[in-house]
Structure formats: structure tokens, C-alpha cells
Amino acid sequence: MAAKFLAKDKLISWLAELSESNRTLVPHREGQAVVFREFDGDTVPELERRPTVPPKGAVFPQCEPLMTFKYEKNPEDPGKVSLNVKERKDETPTVVFGARGCDAAGFNCFDRVYVTDKVTDQNYLARRKNTLFVTEVCAKPATTCFCNWVGGGPADTAGADVQLTPLVNGWLVEGVTERGEALMDSLYLTDGADRETEAQEVKKAAEALMGEACDLSGAPEKLLALFDDKDFWEAVSDKCLSCGACTYICPTCYCFNVTDENCGLQGVRLRTWDNCMSYQFTAEASGHNPRPAKANRFKNRIGHKFGYYPSLHGGNIACVGCGRCIKSCPVSMDVREVVRNVIAAPVAQGDK
Numbered sequence: 390m391a392a393k394f395l396a397k398d399k400l401i402s403w404l405a406e407l408s409e410s411n412r413t414l415v416p417h418r419e420g421q422a423v424v425f426r427e428f429d430g431d432t433v434p435e436l437e438r439r440p441t442v443p444p445k446g447a448v449f450p451q452c453e454p455l456m457t458f459k460y461e462k463n464p465e466d467p468g469k470v471s472l473n474v475k476e477r478k479d480e481t482p483t484v485v486f487g488a489r490g491c492d493a494a495g496f497n498c499f500d501r502v503y504v505t506d507k508v509t510d511q512n513y514l515a516r517r518k519n520t521l522f523v524t525e526v527c528a529k530p531a532t533t534c535f536c537n538w539v540g541g542g543p544a545d546t547a548g549a550d551v552q553l554t555p556l557v558n559g560w561l562v563e564g565v566t567e568r569g570e571a572l573m574d575s576l577y578l579t580d581g582a583d584r585e586t587e588a589q590e591v592k593k594a595a596e597a598l599m600g601e602a603c604d605l606s607g608a609p610e611k612l613l614a615l616f617d618d619k620d621f622w623e624a625v626s627d628k629c630l631s632c633g634a635c636t637y638i639c640p641t642c643y644c645f646n647v648t649d650e651n652c653g654l655q656g657v658r659l660r661t662w663d664n665c666m667s668y669q670f671t672a673e674a675s676g677h678n679p680r681p682a683k684a685n686r687f688k689n690r691i692g693h694k695f696g697y698y699p700s701l702h703g704g705n706i707a708c709v710g711c712g713r714c715i716k717s718c719p720v721s722m723d724v725r726e727v728v729r730n731v732i733a734a735p736v737a738q739g740d741k
């Protein structure tokens with residue numbers, strides 16, 4: 390489909406149209422933060438500033454009921470109890486509007502884990518199949534952005550269904566997938582052919598603003614070689630508070646916990662985001678904890694994203710370079726600096 394143009398004064402009308410048949414989430418300013426909220430006609434979209442949090446919850450909610458259950462006694466035979474289970478799946482058609490390319494690409498990391506030949510997470514898949522992403526080119530990447538280190542870029546379309554490029558008085562609207570092109574079938578969008586050159590300039594200028602990329606190709610082997618280097622991991626994690634902000638705000642962190650909440654003979658099974666930087670994450674019922682110190686947990690976080698995950702998934706790194714963990718860390722830990730240190734660290738003879 391040919392590119393179209395969305396004039397600034399037609400943005401709200403297009404969003405209203407999209408929200409007639411979709412739950413439409415838009416970035417919205419709340420205090421100092423920009424968060425995704427459902428568009429309700431009055432929601433003012435914030436497309437200038439990069440969202441403070443990714444739209445991870447659109448496909449993988451922070452807390453979701455997986456099923457309800459109920460034990461039922463047979464009054465004729467009280468020793469006999471049956472269990473009724475009702476699974477809950479959310480298949481609401483959803484459009485995430487105005488996310489950045491890196492945020493949409495984050496779900497590609499989820500897919501390799503949750504939708505495989507061996508196992509499929511049906512709750513995840515139901516939302517994933519029903520969610521489309523209208524992303525916006527990062528015309529002014531932040532100083533903390535490093536998507537170009539991990540195979541992305543400010544105009545990357547991996548994970549997008551439609552891409553918007555900000556122009557004077559509006560956006561160029563380009564379809565990336567067939568389902569995305571269907572969203573562009575709107576009277577509020579006009580022919581965009583005469584704005585395509587301008588959009589190319591915006592994309593080129595954004596790419597030129599990115600710093601030089603660090604070569605991460607040797608990171609998995611280097612992380613393996615440093616696995617037993619306690620001094621290295623203690624030094625790089627020294628400042629960390631184990632608060633977990635970096636995991637909750639990360640568009641590629643997919644760990645969760647499952648709990649049952651009972652009330653008498655019935656209850657609900659909940660899935661909730663979990664955080665590998667917390668002591669409790671690996672604490673075992675016996676009292677043993679295989680990652681007792683923050684250095685162990687920090688090594689796991691970095692090792693997983695830049696070593697174990699790429700080793701298991703064709704070299705794909707489990708980080709999209711959004712830089713949010715750098716911005717949100719209360720003690721200014723910088724994942725780029727840590728990875729650079731990993732690559733530059735001397736490996737002692739005999740270390741594996």
C-alpha cells in the first residue's frame with residue numbers, strides 16, 4: 390500500500406475511529422511520566438516525548454488471572470470433591486499506538502520463549518495475535534538509546550504493523566504488515582506520496598544522531614569465560630540496590646510468578662511479573678538460594694540478555710537498546726558500560 394499522510398488535526402479522529410473496533414492504547418502524560426492508557430476520546434496522546442514505560446502490559450499484563458477454580462463437594466457423598474476450572478484468555482483486538490520501534494521489537498524476544506514448537510503460552514499467544522503496533526520513528530533518540538548496538542535503529546520496523554514518521558504538521562503513515570495496512574483504510578488519512586522524501590530525511594537524520602555501535606558479537610563467549618570471576622561481578626554490581634526497577638521497566642524481561650488466591654473452596658490463579666534482581670526470585674523452599682548475593686543476580690541479568698539468550702536463540706540479544714534501565718536506575722547503573730567492561734575484561738588463565 391502506498392504511504393499516506395496523517396495531518397495533526399486528524400490524529401484524534403483517526404484514534405477515535407480505531408477505538409471503535411479496538412482497545413486503543415496511546416502514550417499519555419501523567420505527571421512527569423508518559424504511560425500507555427486506553428484512548429477514550431478525552432485522552433490526550435503524547436507523541437513528542439518517548440514513553441517512560443514500554444507497552445509491555447498490553448500483551449503481558451503486570452498481573453493477570455489465568456483461570457478461576459472451584460472445589461465442589463457432592464452432598465450425597467461428602468468425601469467426593471470435584472474441581473471445576475475455567476481458563477481465562479483475553480482476545481480483545483488491541484492497537485498500541487505511538488510506541489517506539491524498540492518497544493514493539495521487544496515482543497520478538499517474548500515470542501521465541503512463549504511460542505515455540507515445544508510449548509505455547511496460550512494466554513500470551515491470544516493477546517499477541519490480537520495486538521497490532523503503530524510505532525513512531527524516534528526522530529530525536531535519547532542519549533541513553535543504543536538500539537543500533539543490538540541490530541535495531543530509530544526507524545526500525547521489526548515488530549511494527551504501521552510506522553509513523555513525524556513531519557511538519559503531521560506524520561507519514563507506512564504499512565509494514567497486511568494487518569497494519571488494513572488499519573490505514575481510513576478517510577482521515579490522505580495520499581502521502583509527496584511527503585516521502587521528507588520522511589526519508591527525518592529517518593536519516595535520526596540514524597545519524599545515534600552514537601557508534603559497540604560490537605557485541607563476542608559477548609556470549611566472554612560472559613561464559615567470566616562466569617566464575619567473582620571479583621569482576623562484585624565490582625560491576627557494587628552500586629546495585631537490587632530494587633528491580635530495571636527489570637520491570639524492560640520491554641524484553643519476561644519472567645513471572647504464579648500464585649493462587651483462595652477464598653474458601655474457590656479461587657483465582659494469577660500470573661504476575663517477577664524480578665530476577667530480587668533475593669526471593671531464586672530462594673528455594675529448603676532455604677537454599679543459588680543466587681544469594683546481588684553479584685550473582687546481576688551476573689544472571691547481564692548473562693541472560695547478552696549471553697545465554699543469544700546462545701539459545703540464533704544470536705538474537707534479549708535487549709532492544711531502549712536505555713530505560715539506565716534512566717530508571719536510582720544509582721545510575723549503565724548496562725552499556727557493563728557490557729563494554731565484559732568485552733574488555735582480561736580473562737585469567739584457567740578460567741572458563
Ligand code: SF4
Binds near residue numbers: 631632636719721
Ligand atoms: S535498577 Fe539499578 S539498582 Fe535497581 S536492580 Fe537494576 S541495576 Fe540494581
Ligand code: SF4
Binds near residue numbers: 635640707711713714
Ligand atoms: S536491558 Fe535495558 S536497554 Fe535493554 S531492553 Fe531492557 S531496559 Fe531496554
